Structures are given as C-alpha cells and as structure tokens.
Amino acid sequence: MTNPAADVKNADVVFITGSNTTEAHPVIGAYVKQAVNRGTKLIVADPIRIPLAEIADVYLQIKPGTSLALSNGMLNVIFAEGLEDKEYIGKNTAGAEALRELVAEYTPERTAEICGVKADDIARAARMYASAGAASILYCMGITQHVNGVNNVYGLSNLALSTGNLGKPGSGVNPLRGQNNVQGACDMGALPDVYTGYQQVGSPDAQKKFEDAWGAKLSGEKGMPSTVALPAVLEDKVKMLYVVGENPAVSDADNQHAIKAFKKAFLVVQDIFLTETAELADVVLPAACFAEKDGTFTNSERCVQRVRKAVPPKGMADWEIFVKLMNLMGFRCHYDEPEDIFNEMAALTPSYAGITYSRIEENNGLNWPCPANGHPGTPILHVGAPIKGKGEFKAVEWVPSQEAQMEGFPVLLTTSRLQHQYHTRTMTGKTRAIEEHCPGSFVQINPKDAESWSIEDGETVRVSSPRGSVEARAIVTDGLKEGTASMPFHWADSANVLTNAEDLDPVSKIPGLKLAGVKIEKL
Amino acid sequence: MINIFLNGSELAVKEGSTVLEACKGAGVSIPTFCYDERLKAEGSCRICVVEVEGAPKLMPSCSTLVAPGMRVLTHSPKVVKLRKKLLELMLSNHEISCLQCEKAGNCLLQDYAYEYEVDTEKTKGRKKIAEYASSNKFFSLDQSKCILCGRCARTCSQLQANDVWAMAGRGFETEVSTPFGIDMEEAGCVHCGNCVSVCPVGALKPNTRHKFRAWETRKVRSTCAYCGVGCQIDLLVKDDKVVGVEPAGGKSNNGLLCVKGKFAFDFINHKDRLTEPLIRGEDGRLRPASWDEALGLVAGKTKEIRAEFGADAIMGLSSARVTNEENYLFMKYMRAAVGTNNVDHCARL
Numbered sequence: 105m106t107n108p109a110a111d112v113k114n115a116d117v118v119f120i121t122g123s124n125t126t127e128a129h130p131v132i133g134a135y136v137k138q139a140v141n142r143g144t145k146l147i148v149a150d151p152i153r154i155p156l157a158e159i160a161d162v163y164l165q166i167k168p169g170t171s172l173a174l175s176n177g178m179l180n181v182i183f184a185e186g187l188e189d190k191e192y193i194g195k196n197t198a199g200a201e202a203l204r205e206l207v208a209e210y211t212p213e214r215t216a217e218i219c220g221v222k223a224d225d226i227a228r229a230a231r232m233y234a235s236a237g238a239a240s241i242l243y244c245m246g247i248t249q250h251v252n253g254v255n256n257v258y259g260l261s262n263l264a265l266s267t268g269n270l271g272k273p274g275s276g277v278n279p280l281r282g283q284n285n286v287q288g289a290c291d292m293g294a295l296p297d298v299y300t301g302y303q304q305v306g307s308p309d310a311q312k313k314f315e316d317a318w319g320a321k322l323s324g325e326k327g328m329p330s331t332v333a334l335p336a337v338l339e340d341k342v343k344m345l346y347v348v349g350e351n352p353a354v355s356d357a358d359n360q361h362a363i364k365a366f367k368k369a370f371l372v373v374q375d376i377f378l379t380e381t382a383e384l385a386d387v388v389l390p391a392a393c394f395a396e397k398d399g400t401f402t403n404s405e406r407c408v409q410r411v412r413k414a415v416p417p418k419g420m421a422d423w424e425i426f427v428k429l430m431n432l433m434g435f436r437c438h439y440d441e442p443e444d445i446f447n448e449m450a451a452l453t454p455s456y457a458g459i460t461y462s463r464i465e466e467n468n469g470l471n472w473p474c475p476a477n478g479h480p481g482t483p484i485l486h487v488g489a490p491i492k493g494k495g496e497f498k499a500v501e502w503v504p505s506q507e508a509q510m511e512g513f514p515v516l517l518t519t520s521r522l523q524h525q526y527h528t529r530t531m532t533g534k535t536r537a538i539e540e541h542c543p544g545s546f547v548q549i550n551p552k553d554a555e556s557w558s559i560e561d562g563e564t565v566r567v568s569s570p571r572g573s574v575e576a577r578a579i580v581t582d583g584l585k586e587g588t589a590s591m592p593f594h595w596a597d598s599a600n601v602l603t604n605a606e607d608l609d610p611v612s613k614i615p616g617l618k619l620a621g622v623k624i625e626k627l
Numbered sequence: 628m629i630n631i632f633l634n635g636s637e638l639a640v641k642e643g644s645t646v647l648e649a650c651k652g653a654g655v656s657i658p659t660f661c662y663d664e665r666l667k668a669e670g671s672c673r674i675c676v677v678e679v680e681g682a683p684k685l686m687p688s689c690s691t692l693v694a695p696g697m698r699v700l701t702h703s704p705k706v707v708k709l710r711k712k713l714l715e716l717m718l719s720n721h722e723i724s725c726l727q728c729e730k731a732g733n734c735l736l737q738d739y740a741y742e743y744e745v746d747t748e749k750t751k752g753r754k755k756i757a758e759y760a761s762s763n764k765f766f767s768l769d770q771s772k773c774i775l776c777g778r779c780a781r782t783c784s785q786l787q788a789n790d791v792w793a794m795a796g797r798g799f800e801t802e803v804s805t806p807f808g809i810d811m812e813e814a815g816c817v818h819c820g821n822c823v824s825v826c827p828v829g830a831l832k833p834n835t836r837h838k839f840r841a842w843e844t845r846k847v848r849s850t851c852a853y854c855g856v857g858c859q860i861d862l863l864v865k866d867d868k869v870v871g872v873e874p875a876g877g878k879s880n881n882g883l884l885c886v887k888g889k890f891a892f893d894f895i896n897h898k899d900r901l902t903e904p905l906i907r908g909e910d911g912r913l914r915p916a917s918w919d920e921a922l923g924l925v926a927g928k929t930k931e932i933r934a935e936f937g938a939d940a941i942m943g944l945s946s947a948r949v950t951n952e953e954n955y956l957f958m959k960y961m962r963a964a965v966g967t968n969n970v971d972h973c974a975r976l
Contacts, residue, residue: 109856109879130819130885131856137788249975281855285954286947286974292954294945294972300955305968320963323938327968331975333942342942342969343932346925348957349946350973357976370932372925377899378913386928387921388913390901391949393894394852395862395869399950401850403857407878411950414847414862415869418900420918422946422953426960428918432926435964445952469857469878483878523817524886526853532887534894537764537834541818614975 106485107240107276108405108471113139114274117236119229121149121171121260122246122618126156127523129280129404132242145236147229149174150246151518152548152590153583162229165585166219168518168619171247173502174226175259177215179207181230182266188234192268196489199497203262206499218502220585234267238274245282246518249617251505253609258498265495271486281404283527284394288402291456291472292449296327301453317452320435329613331357331605337365346372348422349391353381354528354596357615358571358605374425376418377530380596390419397421399442400464402472405483408459409469505619507604513569513621515553516588517602525594545598547576548590549624554580558626567591569602569622578624589624593617631697646688646699647675655701658710658739660827661776662689665881666785672776674713674739678703685709707743714745719752720799721828722771730829732841736774753799761811765818765890766833770802773830779803779822786883791816803830820889824874824882833890837870839863848875851888852948856880858888869895929965938966945972 109132112118118136126133133156140146140159148157149164149171157163166174182188183204193200212223219226233239241264247256261277269275281287293299303310305326315322328336334356336342345366356362366384373385376393394401396417402408423442430437439445443461450456458474458481470481485491508516524542526532533539547567549559559565561580566573567589574597584590593599603620628639633653640649645668650657660672670687677688680698685706688699700706718740725731740747755770780792780803791814795804805814823831846861859877862869872892874884894900904921905913916924932940943961945954954972961970 110881126817129854129856130817131858131880131883134787134789134819134883138786141788283855283947283973284850284852284857285950286855286972288951289945289947289949289954289972290974292945292951293958294954294970295974296968296971299958299962314962318959318963321966322962323966323968325939325968327939327970328942329975330942330944330971330973333944333969333971336942341940343936343940344928345942345944347944348953349948350944350976352944352973352976355973355976370928376894376901377897378901378905382901383913385905385913386907387925388901388905389921389925390903393900394948394950395847395849395892395895397950399952401852401857402951403850403879404855405857405879407857408951409850409857409859409877410848411852412847412849414849414864415867415895418902422949423956425922426953426956428922429926430956430960430964432922433929433960433964435960439956442950442952445956449951449955468859468876524891526887526891531852531894532891534897534899535891536893538886538891540764612975617976 105276105278105280105405106270107273107278108407108483110135111273111276111484112136112240112242115139115144115236115238115240116274117145117147117232117239118242119147119233119239120156120242122248123242123244123280124150124152124154124521125242125280127154128244128282128521130523132280136242145232147232149229151585151588152520162225162232164219164221164225164229166221167585168516168588169250169505169508170219170502171250171256172252172259172500173210173215173218175263176207176210176502177212177219177226178230178233179203179262179266180210180215181212181227182234183207185231187231188266189268193266196495197265197497198494199499200266202499203497206501233263238272239267239269240274240276240278242278242280244280246618248279248612249614250619251607251609251616252503253614254611255498255500258500261495262497265497270490270495271484271488273484276484279404284403285401287404287406288400291402296329300449301455314452331608331613331615334362334365337369342369344370344372347381348374351379351381351528351530353379353384354600355593356605357600357603357617359596359600360572361605374422375530379528379530389425391425392417392419392421397423397442399423400446406471407469408456408464408472410461410464505616506607507616507619507621510570510621513623514587515622515624517567517569517599517620517622518588518590518618519593519599519603520590522592522594525592527594528596529594545576545592545595546579547624548579548581548584550584550586550588551580551582552586553624554578557624559624564627566625566627567602567622568625569620571604572601574598574601575627589622629693629695631693631699633699634701640693642693644693646677646686646691646693649693650688650701657688657701658735658742659689660735660774661778663778663782663825666778666781669777669781672774674710676706676709677701678706710739711743711745714740714743715750717774718745718747719750720754721774722754722769723747728772728829729832734829735827755802763811763816763818764834765886766820766823766831768803769830769832772828773803774828775801775803776827778825778827779831782821782825787819787821789815789817792822818886818890819884820886821874821883824884824889833871835871839865839870844870846873851884853887853891858884860884860888933965939969941965941967942969945970947973
C-alpha cells in the first residue's frame with residue numbers, strides 16, 4: 105500500500121474494486137464504514153454485490169474480467185471533461201499523451217457495454233473520483249488474479265496519476281495484501297527474480313554484494329515462479345519441491361493438476377498440520393506457529409512489527425530447521441536468535457537498513473523505506489514526487505478473457521473469501537464455532553439463472569469447467585448478475601478444482617483465479 | 628498550552644484537552660467505565676467526576692474541557708463520596724459472583740469497589756435476568772452483570788460501524804439490545820468481538836472452553852497471523868497455552884480485531900498439530916522419524932538431485948505465513964546452500 109490502512113479515513117472519496125474489504129480485511133472494512141459515516145463518498149466496482157456496495161454512492165456491478173475497461177472508461181471521462189490534474193501530470197508523470205489517445209476509444213457507452221453497467225454510472229464514478237481533494241483506491245485479488253492482472257493494476261495507477269492522488273494523506277493506490285506476511289516474504293526476496301528489498305537477480309552488483317556477504321557463489325539466472333515450476337515437474341525439469349507453510353494442493357489454480365506434480369516430485373512439506381499438501385509429501389517437517397517463536401512480520405502498509413514467542417514450540421521453529429539444513433548441505437552458519445538474522449538482512453537491504461528490534465519497539469512498528477538509524481519510517485510513499493522521479497502512465501488495451509468465450513461453459517465464475525474462514529482453513533478450521541458458522545462450500549447464483557436451470561435455493565448442484573467438476577450447495581441471490589456465479593476457495597473440493605492454471609499473466613505469472621468459465625447443472 | 632491547578636499543583640496542559648486527559652498526563656488516576664479514547668465522550672457513567680472550583684456540581688472529567696486557571700480536585704471528600712455511592716448503586720443490581728466470574732481480576736467494577744471500599748450489603752436492588760438468548764456461537768451477553776456504560780454499543784456503532792448493539796428501554800429496564808431485540812445474527816453481527824474486548828465488567832464474554840483466572844495469565848504482545856492488516860494483539864497465556872486474545876493499540880488496528888484474530892486461536896494448541904517429522908516408508912505410508920533422519924534425508928536427496936540434474940531441478944516455496952527472518956533464511960538456503968534462484972512463495976494465490 106502506498107498509504108497506511110487507517111489513512112483511508114482521511115479520504116474524501118474511496119474507490120474499492122476487487123476487494124471484499126469487510127470480509128477479507130475486516131478492520132480496514134470497518135475504517136471504510138467509519139469514513140462513509142463521516143461523509144466520505146464511496147465507489148465500489150465488483151461483480152459480487154459485496155456488503156460495502158450497500159453503502160456505496162456508486163456501485164458498478166461489472167462483469168468479471170472487465171476492470172481494465174472500467175479504468176480506461178473512467179479515464180476517458182476524466183480527460184474528456186478536463187478533470188485531470190494538469191499540474192501533477194506535467195510535473196510528475198510521463199506518457200500521458202499515449203494514454204489519452206488510447207482511452208479516447210473507451211467512451212462511457214462502449215465501456216458500459218463491455219462491463220455490463222450503465223454509462224451514466226461510469227461517468228458519475230469518474231467525476232466523483234477525479235473531483236475529490238483526496239481519493240484513495242483500495243484493491244485486492246479481484247484485480248490481480250487475472251491473466252491481465254498487471255494491466256488491471258496499471259489501469260488503477262493511471263487513475264491515481266492522472267488526478268494527482270499519490271503522496272498525500274487520504275490518497276494512494278492501495279493493494280490489500282491477503283496474508284499476514286506476504287509483504288514481508290516479497291521484501292525478503294522469497295521471489296525468483298529478486299534478493300531482499302527487490303535487488304535484482306541478474307544485476308552483477310547485487311549478485312556480488314550477496315556473494316561477498318554470504319561467502320558463496322550465486323547463480324545469476326532468474327529462477328522459476330511457482331506457477332511455472334509445477335508444470336515443469338510434469339515435464340521432468342523439476343525433480344524436488346520443498347514447500348514451507350502453504351497448502352497449494354487446495355489453493356493452487358486447477359488444484360487437481362497441481363496434485364499430480366506434488367505426487368511426482370520428491371516433496372518436502374514443512375507445516376504445523378498434516379495439510380492436504382503434506383499428505384502427499386515424502387518428508388514432513390513439523391514447524392512452529394507464530395505464537396511459538398520470535399521474529400517480525402511486515403503488514404500490508406509496509407509496517408514491520410514484532411512477533412513474540414508466547415508458548416513452547418510443538419515442532420521446530422522454521423528458522424532453526426533452515427539453519428540445520430544449511431549446515432547439512434555444507435554451508436556453515438550459526439544464529440543464536442532471530443534478531444541476529446534480522447540484523448544480517450537489514451545490513452543487506454537499503455529499505456530495512458534503519459530498522460532494529462529495539463527501534464520497532466520504540467516506534468510501535470516502523471514502515472519501510474527506513475534507510476538509516478533515526479529515520480522515522482515512511483508511512484506514505486511518493487510524497488513530493490513519485491519515488492522513480494516520474495510516474496509512468498501505461499496505455500493498455502482491455503482484451504476479453506478466453507475463459508469468458510468458451511463453448512459449453514457460459515457462466516463466469518469468480519472466487520471469493522469468507523470473513524470467518526482463512527485461506528485453506530488449516531488454522532480457522534480448528535475453531536469449533538467457526539466451523540459451525542461456516543460449515544462448507546457453496547455456489548452463489550442469480551435467481552433468473554436458478555429458474556432457467558430449475559435450481560432451488562439450498563439444492564446441491566454440479567459445477568463444471570474444462571478442468572474438473574464439483575458439487576456444491578446453491579445459494580440463490582440477487583447479489584450476482586445473470587450469467588455470473590461465485591464460490592469460496594477455502595475448501596479442497598471447491599473453486600480451485602475449476603480454475604485455470606495454464607493461462608498466466610505474462611509479467612506476474614499469476615493465474616486467472618478470479619474468472620473461470622463454468623456450467624452449472626441440476627443433479 | 629494553558630495552566631490549570633490540579634489538586635493544588637499548577638500544571639501546563641494543551642488547550643482543548645479534557646480534564647481527564649490532563650489528569651492522565653499528570654499521572655493522576657481517575658476511575659472510568661464508559662470512557663474510551665477512541666470514542667466520542669459520553670459522560671454517562673459519572674464515575675470520573677471531579678470537583679471544579681466555581682462549578683455548581685461535580686463535573687464528568689471525560690467531557691469537561693480544561694480552562695485557564697481552572698482548579699480541579701480529583702479525590703476530594705465530595706468526589707469520593709459520590710463515586711462510592713455510584714458504585715453502590717451499580718452493585719445493587721449486579722450479580723455479584725466474583726468467585727465464578729471469568730472476569731474477576733480483570734474487572735473495573737471489582738477494582739473500583741475494592742479501591743473505594745464499597746459495602747455491597749448496603750444497597751440491595753432487583754437483579755436483571757441473566758442471559759440474552761442468541762444464536763451467536765462466539766460470545767454471550769449476561770445482562771445481570773451489565774453496568775450500562777454503553778461502551779459496547781458505541782464501539783459497535785462508531786468503530787466497527789455496524790450498529791448491532793444499542794441501549795434500549797428506560798430506567799431499570801434499560802439494557803444493551805439489538806434493534807427490537809432481534810437475534811444478533813439477523814442484526815448483522817460479524818462476531819468481531821470488539822464489544823467483548825471493551826466490556827469493563829463480566830457482561831460480554833467469549834464462549835470459551837478455556838478456564839482461567841486473569842491473575843493466572845501473562846500477556847505477550849504479538850502480531851495477528853491471519854490477514855495482511857497486521858493487527859497488534861496480546862496473547863493471554865496460561866500454563867504454556869494460549870487461552871485468549873485481546874486487541875492492542877497497533878498503528879493499523881487501533882485496538883480493533885476481527886472474528887479470526889479474536890476467536891480463532893484454537894489451532895495453536897490443537898491435538899492435530901504435527902510434533903515429529905514424518906517420512907514416507909516403503910509401504911507408501913507416512914511414518915514417524917527422528918529429526919536427524921528426516922533432515923538427513925532432505926539434505927541427502929537435495930545433493931543427489933543437484934548432482935544428477937543440477938540445482939535448478941530443485942524448487943523452494945517459501946511462505947507468506949512465516950516470519951521475515953525465516954523467509955530471508957529460506958531464500959538464503961535456496962540461493963547459497965542449494966545454488967538456485969528457484970524460490971518463490973504463495974503471493975499470487
């Protein structure tokens with residue numbers, strides 16, 4: 105996030121898209137509701153009529169996969185009506201002309217047709233967003249988990265840049281990160297193309313820096329992302345998978361296909377429970393959970409905060425396992441405690457260089473970039489000017505997803521999350537009240553579709569895609585448009601049996617989990 | 628800044644602050660029930676009253692602003708007498724069951740009754756009927772313990788912005804209620820438990836299976852392990868087990884939590900936790916193994932595959948659930964010890 109979570113309360117307008125905020129990030133959802141109660145205007149664009157849509161000033165129930173078209177359509181109105189921030193664009197951006205030309209084709213009328221909403225509503229949303237003193241964009245996986253996920257994000261950053269909504273309170277482009285330390289895992293270089301702090305693999309300087317610090321020869325070749333590695337197992341290019349603290353046998357797109365890779369490779373799984381993935385493993389290593397070890401997590405707003413050991417570990421702390429394995433591999437190393445690891449990392453990572461355990465304590469958390477001791481941290485990015493100097497507009501065309509054009513699979517299925525469950529339920533599923541409240545999967549469909557398929561509310565139906573087929577309880581609701589459906593992904597035999605793992609975003613290699621062509625039938 | 632006189636001592640305080648804030652800043656302890664710095668001051672419980680020279684009656688310090696030259700007495704005989712009377716009245720219809728009450732040791736009513744030496748026999752009143760019937764599986768409301776401070780209702784309305792709770796009825800019949808007394812589920816409760824966390828007495832409490840007294844527990848400040856908001860929490864620990872979670876005042880959560888952070892902690896001590904390594908045996912089944920055997924097998928297999936197919940035939944998937952230190956170490960393991968950049972995690976999924 106460019107801005108802190110609570111900063112949404114300073115916005116005059118909040119634009120939420122692809123985020124069911126009150127369900128997936130409930131505390132931020134509460135901040136949005138607080139803001140609306142105090143007069144902040146709210147725009148929601150989402151295929152699912154999410155709870156926040158009920159209190160929105162403009163609600164755009166777009167078809168799944170049309171976010172980029174909506175952004176381009178809003179930009180069309182902004183430029184056509186001269187609502188852009190000309191001074192900000194002139195001083196702080198590059199590429200405005202190409203964008204202006206491209207979005208000229210996205211008239212509200214044409215965009216309305218693509219998105220399945222009213223042209224007037226698109227124009228109203230654009231005017232509301234562009235006329236605000238400060239407008240904040242909140243987005244989540246509904247934007248990124250598409251085969252054009254990166255372009256969807258460009259569409260939103262174009263909106264913020266064109267209206268100067270960056271670098272000030274109540275503004276920003278704010279992706280809400282789904283997992284407690286997904287921001288930290290990225291920052292720490294648990295990615296195939298970067299070391300810590302996004303220092304590039306392939307940069308000779310970065311490589312030498314880490315080789316010198318670690319006393320090891322490193323590969324200069326970028327590695328594989330996970331979505332490429334699993335197919336590579338089936339092509340015999342990858343022979344061994346070491347999976348730490350995740351359950352891709354449930355959470356991966358087309359999980360039945362992923363399971364074939366887990367069965368074929370030599371699989372090591374390190375986790376706190378015998379998950380669906382661990383059940384397929386050749387070796388299972390019992391780990392310690394967050395309450396059983398010291399360390400830090402970095403939250404969605406880039407705030408580094410402490411995790412403290414409260415109870416003894418049932419397994420072994422993950423860091424201790426890694427130290428043992430390094431030594432067994434002949435790479436000698438020793439750390440007394442996690443703080444030593446943090447200090448080694450911070451010394452190699454400019455954005456974390458000024459962060460220490462004692463400073464985290466003193467400051468009640470520190471937001472990176474925090475380049476030096478004494479630096480107060482950076483809650484808001486791009487203050488004064490974009491960090492790179494100029495914010496680049498990206499003129500990108502919307503193209504319809506293949507999933508929306510498949511013969512025999514006419515329904516657009518989007519995946520969802522429930523407030524009470526978390527990811528693949530390995531943790532939430534152990535609390536009885538949660539399981540009683542959210543006992544199982546379901547598929548939500550529109551009343552007219554239900555009628556034409558002769559399906560009644562509560563009936564078990566079959567949902568199929570070219571990848572597979574599942575049964576689920578039907579919930580008939582006008583929260584979804586005709587021709588669209590939604591299903592939570594928390595259960596092993598639900599949405600991810602149906603999603604497509606082959607078609608990936610060309611840049612991020614993310615699969616289009618939020619849009620799968622399906623058919624729904626009476627049993 | 629302006630100057631006031633607090634219990635006779637001159638004190639510089641920020642203009643626009645309340646008498647209660649001035650007292651807090653000066654380290655003078657004032658009892659409060661309905662006050663919460665995140666909420667609009669309501670001044671309804673009256674326990675925070677102070678004597679202000681020239682004022683015709685005692686003033687609630689939470690909603691009285693400081694003024695230049697103001698002379699405030701926080702514990703004058705008049706103030707103490709009124710606080711004592713208020714506590715007597717609150718206790719007159721309170722179900723005094725501190726021996727059984729889970730809140731004992733962490734209850735403001737109990738603390739103040741002790742501090743102000745309240746005689747609970749002096750005033751006796753009618754008691755309310757205890758339970759509020761609800762299908763809520765996460766927490767319950769015991770009206771017989773409620774002191775009507777309204778913090779739950781104002782937290783639900785002003786912070787959670789959900790308006791499930793409100794104060795309904797008049798006089799003795801006043802109570803915390805959903806709109807028209809409908810079921811909490813129907814009223815749109817999301818079970819965040821923020822009302823439970825602010826209840827100063829034993830009226831709202833988690834439906835927990837853990838039995839503990841406040842003085843048996845210690846608090847460990849940590850960060851919630853669910854979504855990316857990064858709420859600050861205090862883990863309540865008794866006998867090396869986590870028995871509860873309370874919200875803390877983090878930058879991102881400001882003392883709020885959701886249903887998962889507040890109530891979904893049973894996994895920590897769950898019977899299904901893995902405690903020893905497992906290795907797939909000849910028969911195709913997973914069998915228990917020692918750490919030496921399991922880690923030896925992982926390292927051995929890694930070396931074997933690397934020798935035959937190269938380091939890039941090995942893929943490591945790190946975790947968005949483990950700490951920064953562990954992510955750093957895992958990518959260092961893959962890059963420096965195994966020799967490949969094939970390291971990723973579940974950011975996309």
